[in-house]
Amino acid sequence: MATTSPSLSPRPRPVPSARWRRFTKGGGAELLILLVGIIVLWSTISSLIPNPSRYLPAPLTVIFSSSDMLWKGLLPNYVGQTIWRLVLGSILGLLVGIPFGILLGLNRTVSDMFYPILNFFQSISGIAILPIIVVWWGNSEQTVFTVILYTALFPIAFNVLAGVRGIPIIYINVMRSLGASNMRIIRDVIIPGAMPNIATGARLGIGFAWRAVIAGEMLVGKRGLGWMIFTAQDTDHTDQVILGMVMIGTIWILIDRFALRPIEADTIQRWGLVQR
């Protein structure tokens, strides 16, 4: 954007936009240099070690293999399958976990009763449950899906329960004294009051579920990103392994930064009377 004042400045100087200034000030330029440095270091190490295609393929090899897999249609298929499992498991986990948590949280006695056991099952990770489910249902799609559902469900239910419990009882009493029905109380007090915890629980649950998808695919052998890096390791395609790892990290960053964290920050901003 050039600012032109008629007579004073000899020639118009472009003003850097706010975004560019944020980028350079916030260490963006150094980050780029660091990334370039990492890639250069990586290439150097790959060219020095004895068997690069097995131990540390050069960055170019990784890029080639990724474009190869993209061209041949493997990559979108794998990514799609993994994301599909995550989405399905997360949605079901939310649909079951949130009402469950709210219902349990309404009554103080009931919530005190279920708090420890939800905490218990939240700490048995889905991966630890996986062998049990494999014995029950074999190496099937159903197994992977059950594990994902389990992994997502308990953090959500537990956090929602804690959130509902944390609502000051005076709000509920006020609504009652004004003659509100139960549904009204749930809609206007409980759900907004528990929203920060619902958002936190969803973020935790989906985060755990993402790890569970990858691990489940590796252990049960259903096609997807986790499967891809596991079999690539087996067949000496270390470039695919690295590609898979980068994709896993990138996808999680995208989901977390653009979908999950804004919701969490937003609910805290709007209803953040509950202290984190």
Next chain:
Amino acid sequence: MNAIQTLSVAIQKRFGRQRIRKIALGSIPFLVLLTLWRMNTVNEWLPPVYIPPMASVAEAIVILQDECTGLAGIFSMHQGCQFTNHVLSSMGRVGLALIIGVPTGIAFGVLAGMNRRISNTLEPIGVFANAISGIAWVPLAIVWFGIGAMTTLFILLNTIFWLVFFNTLLGVRGVPRALENSVLTLGGNRWNIITQVYIPGALPSIVTGVRMSMGFGWRALIAAEMIGGSSGLGFMIFVSASEYKIEEVFLGVLVIAVIWMITDRSFLVPLEKWTIQRWGLVWRPS
């Protein structure tokens, strides 16, 4: 009736009425589950291959420890003491990784956090490294170290290091400038700043980082042992599952849960509370 009343009042005074109420209520679902389990075995609702009888789960310990040569055998990891071997392997890895990973993570985190430019540059790296969950590192670790103890240890170290590093970095970065300037004006040198300002100031987030890394690390360890390990609890339950020995699987899962609960309750939560008491709110990373 009077003796019972005085006894119950005494217990309530000692432990706190609310606490007793919570413990009593909280144990009800567990008791219900245990009862259902027992009834399932007695009434055969589901065949024992799906839900093993409690007795055989306990028996599995004995079977696994069959050729064990007593306490000496346990501690020297004699190959007959399979159950304790697996437990000790897993816990040993955790201990080792903590000893190596936490100080390294704190050291690098402090170094990185001290300079604002460096910390802004390294923060995305930390974010990315944490986003590649420990599990995704397993195949690469298998390529580098083969299947075995080194792989599992590496995964655990990796998870712990990056989480502690990242949280320390954020914590050190959040220490107000005025504090370090005041140490400088009082004649302190760099080392004083680090020990007196940065580390205590970042301690809440360091502790949060340690707690998170233990949680994620324990899960990652179990998964890594399943996929690429040759010993340890994760390995044990996976192998038992493939042999359809569900009693051993149940045993392993219960042990995993119990170990985690004990560690969290008796070690990590008090650590966090101690930090709150000394240095204020526990800061939760965004």
Next chain:
Amino acid sequence: MAQGQTPPQKKQNWISHPTFRFLVAASLIFGLYWGWGFVTAPAKISPRLWAVLEKNPSEVNITVTTKFPPEEFHISIYQQLGSMRGVIDSTAALYSMSVSDMKTLSRYYWVDKLDAIPPKKK
């Protein structure tokens, strides 16, 4: 500000919320991917195969050509959709495919051409 009032913030429309935009972008990507398949599929079917399809058969036998020799991934898809009977270079022969399965196959973007089995030279 009165006691207990939150500072007036510009009322954020839920449409401009980052999560909503992310979900919209993701759905667009999926939709485009899927739509692309539908749009390009008919062009992949050779005239000979169209002629066979005109007669509304219950099953078809086709050859499917890709731009590269099919790998294990593609072969497993072939075997799921029809019974594969052999690969020459980049072309595979699939027998006893239902018409809908054939159309599914044509939508994959890595499939180049679908053709009817050339008549055997007696």
